[in-house]
Amino acid sequence: MSNTETNSHKDSTNTTVSNSSTQPGVRLAITGASGRMGTELRSMANEKTAIEFVLAITQTPDSVPAPKPDSVDAPDAIIPVSGEPSETGLEGSLETHNIDVLVDFTTPDASIEYLDAVDTANVDVAAIVGTTGYDDAQRSMISSFAETTPILKASNFSRGIAALRRAVSEVVSTLPSYDIEVTETHHNGKRDAPSGTAVTILDDIESAQNNSESSTHVHGRVGDAPRHESEIGVHARRAGDIAGKHEVLMAGGDEVLELTHRAGSRGIFAAGALDAAVWIAGRSPGEYDFDAVLDAGTDTTEYNEDS
Numbered sequence: 424m425s426n427t428e429t430n431s432h433k434d435s436t437n438t439t440v441s442n443s444s445t446q447p448g449v450r451l452a453i454t455g456a457s458g459r460m461g462t463e464l465r466s467m468a469n470e471k472t473a474i475e476f477v478l479a480i481t482q483t484p485d486s487v488p489a490p491k492p493d494s495v496d497a498p499d500a501i502i503p504v505s506g507e508p509s510e511t512g513l514e515g516s517l518e519t520h521n522i523d524v525l526v527d528f529t530t531p532d533a534s535i536e537y538l539d540a541v542d543t544a545n546v547d548v549a550a551i552v553g554t555t556g557y558d559d560a561q562r563s564m565i566s567s568f569a570e571t572t573p574i575l576k577a578s579n580f581s582r583g584i585a586a587l588r589r590a591v592s593e594v595v596s597t598l599p600s601y602d603i604e605v606t607e608t609h610h611n612g613k614r615d616a617p618s619g620t621a622v623t624i625l626d627d628i629e630s631a632q633n634n635s636e637s638s639t640h641v642h643g644r645v646g647d648a649p650r651h652e653s654e655i656g657v658h659a660r661r662a663g664d665i666a667g668k669h670e671v672l673m674a675g676g677d678e679v680l681e682l683t684h685r686a687g688s689r690g691i692f693a694a695g696a697l698d699a700a701v702w703i704a705g706r707s708p709g710e711y712d713f714d715a716v717l718d719a720g721t722d723t724t725e726y727n728e729d730s
C-alpha cells in the first residue's frame with residue numbers, strides 16, 4: 424500500500440491524472456466504472472477513509488465525471504480500454520498509478536481481459552471480482568491467474584447472502600430428502616441466468632447433500648413435467664430495477680421452509696466488495712473467498728469527513 428503525494432499531470436497514455444489525495448489508503452482501480460455496480464462503487468469508494476480511489480476504467484468515459492483536480496468526488500484518471508489503445512495499456516497504468524487493488528464488476532469476457540492485465544502488470548496488484556456468468560474455461564483461467572495474483576471472487580458480496588448460504592447448507596444437511604426449488608429475481612438489465620448467486624447456492628446444496636449422484640437442475644417447467652426426486656427447480660425472473668432477490672424453498676410431506684434474501688440496493692454489494700479490497704491488499708497470491716473477509720471482521724464503514 425502506498426501513500427504518495429503528487430500533482431496533476433498527463434500520464435503516458437495522455438490521460439489526465441490528478442493525484443490530489445494525500446490520505447493513506449488502498450489505491451483502487453474500478454473497471455466497468457459507468458455500469459450499475461461501477462457507479463455505486465465509485466461513489467462509495469470516494470467516501471471511505473480506508474480507500475484512495477485512483478483509476479476509473481471504462482469504455483464509456485463520457486459517462487464518468489471528468490477528472491477534477493483537488494476534488495475528492497472525481498476519479499483520478501479515465502482509461503478507455505477499448506477504442507484507441509493507449510501507449511502503455513492497462514498494465515502500464517496500473518504500474519504508473521501504483522494500484523493496490525482492481526475491483527471488477529463487468530462481463531466475463533471483459534473481466535478475463537482485465538485480470539490478464541493485472542496478472543501481467545509489473546506491480547503487486549490484487550483483484551476483487553464480482554462479475555458473474557463465467558463458463559468453465561474462464562473459471563480455470565481465473566484459477567491460473569491466482570497462482571501469481573491474489574484474487575477474491577464472489578458471486579455475491581452481501582453479508583446477508585453469506586448468512587443465507589450457511590443457513591441453506593444447514594437445512595439441507597438436516598433435511599436431505601426435502602424437495603428444493605431456487606428462485607432468483609433481478610432487474611431487467613441482467614444478462615446471466617440463473618444469477619451467479621443462485622449457481623453458488625446450487626453448489627452449496629450439492630455439497631451439503633453429499634450424494635454420489637448430483638441432482639438435476641430443471642430450469643423452469645413446461646408441459647408434462649412431473650417432478651423427479653433428485654431434481655432441483657431453478658427459476659430466473661427479470662423485472663424493473665430489482666437489485667436482487669434469492670429464495671430457497673424446501674418442502675417435505677407436510678411442512679415448508681422458505682429462506683429469502685432481498686437486496687434493498689446495490690450499496691450492500693459495493694460495501695462488501697470494498698471491504699474485500701481493503702482486506703486483500705498486500706496478501707500473497709491465491710484464490711480467496713468472501714467468508715475470509717467476514718471472518719476477519721473487516722468493515723470499512725469509516726467515512727471521509729468531507730463526504
Ligand SMILES: NC(=O)C1=CN([C@@H]2O[C@H](COP(=O)(O)OP(=O)(O)OC[C@H]3O[C@@H](n4cnc5c(N)ncnc54)[C@H](OP(=O)(O)O)[C@@H]3O)[C@@H](O)[C@H]2O)C=CC1
Binds near residue numbers: 456581
Ligand atoms: N458479486 C456481486 O455481489 C454482484 C455481482 N454483480 C455482477 O456484476 C456484473 C456487472 O453488473 P452491472 O453493474 O449490473 O452491469 P452493467 O451492465 O450495468 O455494467 C457492466 C459494465 O461492464 C463494462 N463492460 C461491458 N462490456 C465490456 C467490454 N466488452 N469491455 C470492457 N468493459 C465492458 C461496462 O462498463 P463501462 O460502460 O464503464 O465501460 C458496463 O457498463 C454482472 O456480472 C453482475 O452479475 C452485480 C451486482 C452484485
Ligand SMILES: O=C(O)C1=N[C@H](C(=O)O)C[C@H](O)C1
Binds near residue numbers: 579613667
Ligand atoms: O446482476 C446483478 O444485479 C446481481 N448479480 C449477482 C448475481 O448474479 O448473483 C449478485 C446480485 O444478486 C446482483
